Amino acid sequence: MNTKTKIILVEDNVNLSENVKEILTIQGYEVSDILNKAEEACSKIEKNIPDLILLDIQLSGKKNGIDLAEELRETMNIPIVFLTSSSGKDIVQKVSHIKPDGFITKPFTAESMITSIELALQSFKKSHKTDSKIVGADVPITSEIFIREGGWLKKILTKDIEWIKAEGSYTHLYVKGKQYTLRNTVKEVVQKLPENQFTRIHKSYIVNMKKVDALSASAVKIEETEIPVGRNYYQALLKNINKLSN
Template sequence: MIVNNVVLVEDENDLAQNIKEILGSLGFYVSAVFDNSLGALEFIKLNKVDLLILDIMINGDMDGISLAMEIKKKIDIPIVFITAYSENEIIKRVIDVSPDGYLLKPFTKESLKTTLLLSLSNYKKRKSNEVDIKNDEVTIQIRDKGFISLIPVSDILYAQADGLYTKIITTKKTFMIRDILKDLEARLPASIFLRVHKSYLVNMNCIDSFNGKLLQIKDVQIPIRRGFYKILRSLLGNHVEN
């Protein structure tokens, strides 16, 4: 699961900008900020979103809880509520949505960080439990020289964007497909593949080592996005760190 594209829905502009800055300092990239349900819903329909952070009382016909329920009908993404409300009626509605996280205002930078990392971890575990077959049995179809090849996803080391094409490097050979990296990412299990840079998607099980700027898979060094080091540590632990 990647956290490159975070959407924030908060109707207090100053608070929204403050949260956006905090998220940036924690290594999360906020791709869009909305104060209303309609704008957020339309954006999420058209764009890949890795994490949705929602206030409950927002502008528009739907509040944050109704918006989350509407989004969950169409797409499964990690959702975290941030709100000043803790009444029983609100809590009951939140429980019906089954969000991955819930944080009461006012909050500190550390409490926000903890909530988000735990939420992403919970989401990752939930998605892994939904997979009914073993990861090494999952395959994707790749067109290669006029033939359709079935490639086990466990064989994929990493993928690299190349304009309108994507280069897929596996344990056996390299493929060039006519898909952008985002489209390939959507076809692969989020529990295994991580978008560490705008141009690179990697198999987390194949990472040998990493530091604040690079990660290594076999003899290849791959850049990681600025601020992504802490996310890697939280997802992979310290056992492969340089």
């Protein structure tokens, strides 16, 4: 069964938002949310992760679209296509550090918007294409998992996993200095791991407690790598440290 491509639109012009939603819906996309403030957008997007974000650069409020894009890039990897009234070298240089997946210059036609969206989706899919995937995702596994990598089924012992990073619909495993990227959500991956061994320390990070060498209120250190600790996760982390110490 084919599912519709989910798009979140961040735009403070109500008339334009409705027009864009109508066009996208007719073309078979699902506009899962329309947001008009950058300040609240990040948390809402994290709860309802789309396949692509259409983001107006000029938003009313303390934060603009560039600020929001920077924030999104820190926690997830989703195609971002900017809506902008500006064009040319200046605007490209202004957002080059974000590495947007496309631009739609206002005013635009329905055809140009759909073309930009499709090019962004295809380019993103191609650049993040990977053979790595958890095998037997519906079967509980605790001591080891197999991932598909380069035509091989590679066994990864869960005790060797140092930490895990969630990035949208992808999950990165860090094992003995090597990164494995999986086309699975972090929720699917965590279900295969021993619950008493792995602890979430940040909305984007889960660590193997047995690999932790040092910690503070703001970071956990595994060998030479410092992994951020979210403010709301520190107390739970201390409880798990105490359990291991008993």
